[in-house]
Amino acid sequence: MNNRVVITGLGVVAPNGVGLGQFTEAIKNGKSGIEFHPHLKEKGFSCCIGGIPKVTEEQKLEYLTALQLRGFNSTSILYGCMAAIDAWKDAGFLVDENTYLDYDSGLIFGTGTSGIEKFRESIYKIDEQKVRRLGSTSVVQTMASGISAYLGGILGFGNQVTTNSSACTTGTEALLMGFERIKTGKAKRMLVGSSSDSSLYSWGGFDAMRVMTFKHNETPEKGSRPMSETASGFVPGSGAGALVLESLESALERNAPIYAEVLGGNINSGGQRNGGTLTAPNADAVQKCIEDAITDASISARHIDAINGHLTATSKDSLEIENWTKALQRKGQDFPFINSLKSQIGHCLAASGAIESVASVLQIKNQFVFPNINCEDVHPEISNLISTEKIPTKFINKELNIIAKASFGFGDVNACVIFKKYS
Structure with missing residues (x-):
């Protein structure tokens, strides 16, 4: 079935x-x-x-x-x-x-x-x-x-x-x-x-x-x-x-x-190889998780309007953005909008993926992008990869069809889900 x-x-x-x-x-x-x-x-x-x-x-x-x-x-x-x-x-x-x-x-x-x-x-x-x-x-x-x-x-x-x-x-x-x-x-x-x-x-x-x-x-x-x-x-x-x-x-x-609608997604692990550790992600596995989620959802990376990232306010944020740009093959002004709910509520650990998925679905249902707070000074390693306009610091009314939500956890484990506006 x-x-x-x-x-x-x-x-x-x-x-x-x-x-x-x-x-x-x-x-x-x-x-x-x-x-x-x-x-x-x-x-x-x-x-x-x-x-x-x-x-x-x-x-x-x-x-x-x-x-x-x-x-x-x-x-x-x-x-x-x-x-x-x-x-x-x-x-x-x-x-x-x-x-x-x-x-x-x-x-x-x-x-x-x-x-x-x-x-x-x-x-x-x-x-x-x-x-x-x-x-x-x-x-x-x-x-x-x-x-x-x-x-x-x-x-x-x-x-x-x-x-x-x-x-x-x-x-x-x-x-x-x-x-x-x-x-x-x-x-x-x-x-x-x-x-x-x-x-x-x-x-x-x-x-x-x-x-x-x-x-x-x-x-x-x-x-x-x-x-x-x-x-x-x-x-x-x-x-x-x-x-x-x-x-x-x-x-x-x-x-x-x-x-x-949930179109599809993927779960994988980096095996704590190729730079991955208990606390750091294997970048190749993160990119593969995103790519395979897109394939499972039967969409193109170009169809993604917004990303709700993992983005924890640690040194790995820049690496996460780099992984998204490589997995989607989209950079600069061509990159989707991206936000991190953790700017507003902190890192809710095991609860983060579920709370952030609720926020992602609310954005699709009500057609908006919620703001990243405390991000007026985007890290230069990130602004070199994507346009800062794609990291909104104010509420935006926006027509959204598809949102990607990803989580990356201790133990080098990854999950990415693709949500779509129901029609």
């Missing part, structure tokens, strides 16, 4: 906006979600800024029951449940524990780490010989597939229900895995996405690696600077993004609103 696959629902929990409406307005206006966090300074972090979604206790109760929230402290699972449930409702479905088991619907929802706070709490209780006080949810909160376990039960899915984990590539990989399942007729609908927590224990390792900026503790909104000459490292973020993928036939049967 070769089913067409469309997107019928979106959900997002991001540092600059919780919920689709708030998030859409934020990215249009270039609103930063990066703030100074005193508790990071208290713990001796060099980078004391980050992106944390603003979720109230009342909001939590809209998604999880008081019983589920008892002893619950996994923000990764919380953000993921919120984004996924919103996306499912946005696609026109009910969330009801009494619904029939749905064998036509499944989910692939990824994460990097889950329940580190719960792990820490559990270790202390075990060390103090208080094992029986761990609580009944300590296992599901700390197992890697905790997010899909929660969602699978809340939504009653009977198709594949699983969690993937591929560092910063996780969300884009989940989307493409769900896409393949529908394309080949193994499911009618797949809820896909990824989440990442805002734990000190997740962010601390990156701070120790000195890959996060320490220069903007006094000016947090200026800290995340992808493609900028004055970029000094990434800013950590957290949250979740979710998309409902559906066969076109199923969507039309339901008369469902359609945001965009």
Whole structure:
């Protein structure tokens, strides 16, 4: 089978906006979600800024029951449940524990780490010989597939229900895995996405690696600077993004609103060869990932109107732009528009691919290009490759037909997806 696959629902929990409406307005206006966090300074972090979604206790109760929230402290699972449930409702479905088991619907929802706070709490209780006080949810909160376990039960899915984990590539990989399942007729609908927590224990390792900026503790909104000459490292973020993928036939049967179509994509690895390492990309593999995604989507590189890049505000931004120019064989003024959501929300790690895919789809649906903030001083290595006009710093109303979204993760793993305006 070769089913067409469309997107019928979106959900997002991001540092600059919780919920689709708030998030859409934020990215249009270039609103930063990066703030100074005193508790990071208290713990001796060099980078004391980050992106944390603003979720109230009342909001939590809209998604999880008081019983589920008892002893619950996994923000990764919380953000993921919120984004996924919103996306499912946005696609026109009910969330009801009494619904029939749905064998036509499944989910692939990824994460990097889950329940580190719960792990820490559990270790202390075990060390103090208080094992029986761990609580009944300590296992599901700390197992890697905790997010899909929660969602699978809340939504009653009977198709594949699983969690993937591929560092910063996780969300884009989940989307493409769900896409393949529908394309080949193994499911009618797949809820896909990824989440990442805002734990000190997740962010601390990156701070120790000195890959996060320490220069903007006094000016947090200026800290995340992808493609900028004055970029000094990434800013950590957290949250979740979710998309409902559906066969076109199923969507039309339901008369469902359609945001965009997924034309195709590709997932590969650089094998940590030819310059690729645990933390650096193999440039040849990145270019091949993009080229093969274009081939899978049955388009020409010239058809791409805009790119939502990975672009983390590190020294590898210039290399990423170079890889795009080589893969597309387009440079200078001929290059598509390109933006990085990380300028507004920081690097949301495992959640980044999903949140950024939601932003990409919103651009297609609403026909705009969101601005790159903090990029008035484009890095000269980048401006030598592409026109700075293609790196917009202001909101642009723009007719968009095709957007490419890519993610490149620790371990030298890559994913690229091609979205198209539905017609």
